[in-house]
Amino acid sequence: MINNAGTAAITITLHATAYARAIADADVQAALAAKTNVTLASA
Numbered sequence: 001m002i003n004n005a006g007t008a009a010i011t012i013t014l015h016a017t018a019y020a021r022a023i024a025d026a027d028v029q030a031a032l033a034a035k036t037n038v039t040l041a042s043a
Contacts, residue, residue, distance in 0.1 A: 002031040
């Protein structure tokens with residue numbers, strides 16, 4: 001989802017467990033660094 005995001009700012013809300021796993025993943029961190037318009041949030 002992160003890599004396919006367009007140019008509009010978006011927030012992806014994840015379950016707390018999924019958020020914790022995503023934030024700990026190096027590939028997700030790299031994708032978020034490349035797409036500064038995408039934000040992850042914990043539900």
